[in-house]
Amino acid sequence: MQRLLDESIERDMQLTGHMPHAYYLILAMLSEAPEHRLRMNRLAEVTGSSQSRLSHAVTRLEALGWVTREQDSTDRRGQVAALTPAGYERLVRTAPLHAETVRSVLFDPLTPEQQAALGDICRTILSAGDGEKQVRQMDPTA
Known part of the structure; x- marks a missing residue:
């Protein structure tokens, strides 16, 4: 059942949201964080992603202008991902599509x-x- 839900969400996110579901989760978690910023290790935890996979995704999101990556001012060893205004706008446009997919797969039946x-x-x-x-x-x- 989890696989069916994941595959349906991934397919619909690619078709209607024009992004992988993993990118949507990153944008969503950043939008809920204070100042729309999270340390990369914390972002990996809350998205259920490996550090390596998250780093690759954030690199793509940076190229799209939806996320920036900065040195953590409180700990120079770490990095912080921050949601840009363009990323927030994209999330706001995509969220209803995501909710519709979840509803149609999980609740409509x-x-x-x-x-x-x-x-x-x-x-x-x-x-x-x-x-x-x-x-x-x-x-x-x-």
């Missing part, structure tokens, strides 16, 4: 009763110890 049950199941899982940890790890401000 379900009846209202099944949707309610799915919500209950997700809340139960997320309230468990490991689920809470995963939710905190996904929070770019944590």
Whole structure:
């Protein structure tokens, strides 16, 4: 099921959003971070990406003018990725397409009763110890 969802989102993001889903996640996580900036290692964590893969993606996003990469002023060993105004604009235009894809794949096939049950199941899982940890790890401000 995860693979079906991932493949559907990736296909639709390429066709309608004109970017890989990984790029969308990077832009989304940066948009939620304070000052639209995150250390590269933290950005890798919240996007579930390896450092190497993230670095390549950020290089492409820099070339598109959607992200900049700077030296971390508090720790010269690290780098910070920052969302540009153009990147934020692109995210705002793409977010409804992403939401529509998720809705059509995950929720549209379900009846209202099944949707309610799915919500209950997700809340139960997320309230468990490991689920809470995963939710905190996904929070770019944590």
